[in-house]
Amino acid sequence: MQWPATELAQPPRAVGRPMVEAIGLAKSYDDLARGKLTAIEELTFTAHAGEAFALLGPNGAGKTTALRILTTMLTPTAGEARVNGFDCITQAELVRRQIGFISTNTAVYDRMTAWELVEYFGQLHGLPDDELHARMETLFTRLEMHNLRNTLGAKMSTGMRQKASIARALIHDPPVIVFDEATNGLDVLAARALLTxxxxxxxxxKCVIFSTHIMREAERLCDRIAILHRGKILAQGTLPELREQHAEHDLEELFFQLIHEADNTP
Amino acid sequence: MNWRNVKLIWRRELRDQLRDRRTLFMVAVLPMLMYPLLGMSVFQLSQFMQTHEGRVAVIGAGDIFDAAGGVPIVEGDRFAEPLFDSPADRSRLGVTSIEARPDYDLASALDEHQAKLEAGAWDVVVFFPPTFASRLIELRAELAKPRGEAGAPRAPPEIPQPVVLYNSGRESSQVAFLRVERVLSRWRQAVVSQNLAESELPTAVTTPFEMLQRDIASADVRSGALWSKLLPFVLFVWALTGAFYPAVDLCAGEKERGTLETLLASPAERNEIVLGKLLTVMCFSIFTACLNLASMGLTGKFVMQQFAAMSPADGGLGNLGFPPFTAILWLLLALLPMAALFSALSLACASFAKSTKEGQYYFMPLFLCTMPLMLMPMSPGVELNLGTSLVPIMGVVLLLRALIEGNLATAAPYFVPTSIVTLICCWLAAKWAVAQFNSESVLFRESEQFNLKLWLRRLIRDREATPTPKLAMALAATLLLVKFFGELLMTRFAVSEPSVNFVLFTLGVSQLGFILIPTLLFAWCFTRDQLRTFLLRGSVPWRQVGLAGLLAVTLHPVGLELTRAIQLLYPLSEETKLRLVALAQAIADVPWPLMLAGFALLPAVVEELAFRGFILSGLRKLRSPSAAVGISAVAFGILHGVLQQSLSAAILGLVLGIIALRTNHLAPCMLFHATYNGLNLLYPQLAGNASAEVRKALFGDFEAKISLEHLSYRPVIVILGSGLALLLLRALVRSPAVAPAPAEAPGATRPAL
Incomplete structure (x- = not known):
């Protein structure tokens, strides 16, 4: 199986209007043994149309919690979030229509073929049958997955599942696409194809929100990066801005430096 | 609610489950295979038991033929033919006659043959003691003597007992023993008849009359009675089982595979997702129940027919017909709401699990909770009446029993109450399932490793000002446990006629030891602000206290009527009545100030601290104030032990909960509780001592109601009281809370993640 290969490196481009706005988002929850835990606090960022925005952070930094709030699965304990102008708490259903969500574990049903899966989500999004099927054909061609049409999820490799998952997320042509650690568990080829x-x-x-703990992916792919650690954004901006602010050229070094500083601040 | 989404989700889940081999095996293949296999095994086993020839050793029977006057017992290697109904029965017992040696010693012979029996050489051993034949001859000779004129009593010779050895630990020995026992008793009867004939006495001497048995139930009624017990039980057990496994796969399975997240991120609303899944689970529940029923019915019919063919004389079960068509219709009609109820319950339980493995663990508790309600209606004492028809599940089973038995007229009056209760249960269960799907802590539960030490340390270290809902539930459970085991311990000292001191002592122990101490311990260990926990912070809202006291007075007549209605629905058992009367008499002997302090004030203070103080303070952090009041009222009711008291206490608990929630102070609750208890204690005496006019005004035709125990207010007083009570309750609810509001006002906190 071959993914279409295109050049990843991008020159700085003009971005569109704000699509995702998080203002002072916070989420805390009760843990049986550890008491009240804060997953994220004071999270503020904006991602625009035509921009790939990276949430970069180690495991447990709060990336998934932030994305779950944006996709209305969780309600924030404080702050607000808007997607394409719709409020994530009061207009949850409209927000979900604006978003295509691709999760870490691909979330493909074992006992459904790729075609059935994509069709199901298209129907849930209320697409009329003829439009849905035309779009499915386009997507299957674009992702080169016609060979998966009748393959059950259980029989797919991780790369195939990720393709099906992308098709599922794009079926309603959403303006915002959220990738939650989507390259986890993919082999090099499949990961590269996904990044493409x-x-x-x-x-x-499209406005792409891309959460990852792999610096190289953020560096090569994303227009702007927010470095997240222990639920807080330590720094955000374009790569040149971050380099300038912290006088560090290498993103990995910059990342460690920020985390070190945060851990040593009382 | 977008029904298109519900349909989409339902269709997908249905297709998904139909493609799952495990689910299909559980709900379809297993019942189709299990019952025929089970039926065949039972049939073969019984066939084996029927045809298996029992090996019997008969010792010392040599001289018996003559001794018994020619009544045969053993002929060759069989017992004598006249001792059996049919040659087939005769062929199932093989006999080995062993001659007794002249120096026959019973004890050693018994030992020897017992060892052989244990080794399996024989199934049954029958010993005739050495003197058995000679004594039998003596007896016959004695009987044959002409009776004297005066009819002087004779002393018949004592006949030694034959001994039958068998091994009840071995099935074949047990079966052979039953056959031998029948043969021996027939032989004895034949000997008696022979003796009577020789003595020229009619058989009527020993059997003056025969009993003529006539079962008026027709075959239809008999089979109806059997089916009515069996079918609802089988149907509902399988409806629950059939619901649970798909429910686990649809909730925990989706979580495990990570597909739930994408579904939640789709435009489908949570209640649409739940309804789609609920319909799928319901389909499987109904399908499994029907399939099991059909498979069991067909297999049962086949096995019964085989039995009937084997032993036509047996009749009874072999003639068991299929249940009537109307019975099947009733069953299917009842299956719909029950499948909905079980599906919603299963879905709610299963949504709590993180993985299918964890989900399987929740089946047993759910099964054990519903099982008694399905089993109890099968016990003989439980009849369909208004009380039982109001019990969830049990009411439906009893109603079905009546309908399958063809007693439409008996069942008809209970159709509406049972349906209402069942629909309410379905609605509550569905609401619970939706609530589970709306709860972040349930949907995104991380794997928590429970560590008791860490947990306790955290509870004490990070304790909040007021208790959490979990702590409130923990106290409720603790109180119930302490009370249960404490009272178990107290029954050691129980006396039939308790003295005043004893009653006061038990009251003190149960109120202080079983309720107050655990509550205070919980409050001191696990909360920072005990005064706020117990709603005692701030000045006493005297106006509300006064209103609450008045409310108790106005509610008393309607409360009394309610208690009477409950006792009419669920009558007190005789023992409970006796116990309560003895208690009332003992209380009546207490001087009234002490009585009021002990039985009205003390419970009011202690129980309010526990239930409206600690427990409600914790529960009000739940999103729904009505759930908080409801749960605290149910816990308060259960603590009262006797079902009838529990029901009225739970209803009062609701009123008390509302007062506590609205006034934010415990003083009004305490006064309400104390006044109500006090009125309960005093009103019979007050009525007894009041002037005739007052009595007539309050209770109407008082003289006709001689027993004070059954005293009831005039209907007009009850109506007036309830009207006033409603006004007072409204005033209480609307009056501003003067006590400082707790930091966590009801509904303000989000559910914990």
């Missing part, structure tokens, strides 16, 4: 798809989506004017 991300950059293509960005170029098409």
């Amino acid at each position: 798809e991300v950059s293509r989506l960005r170029d098409e004017g």
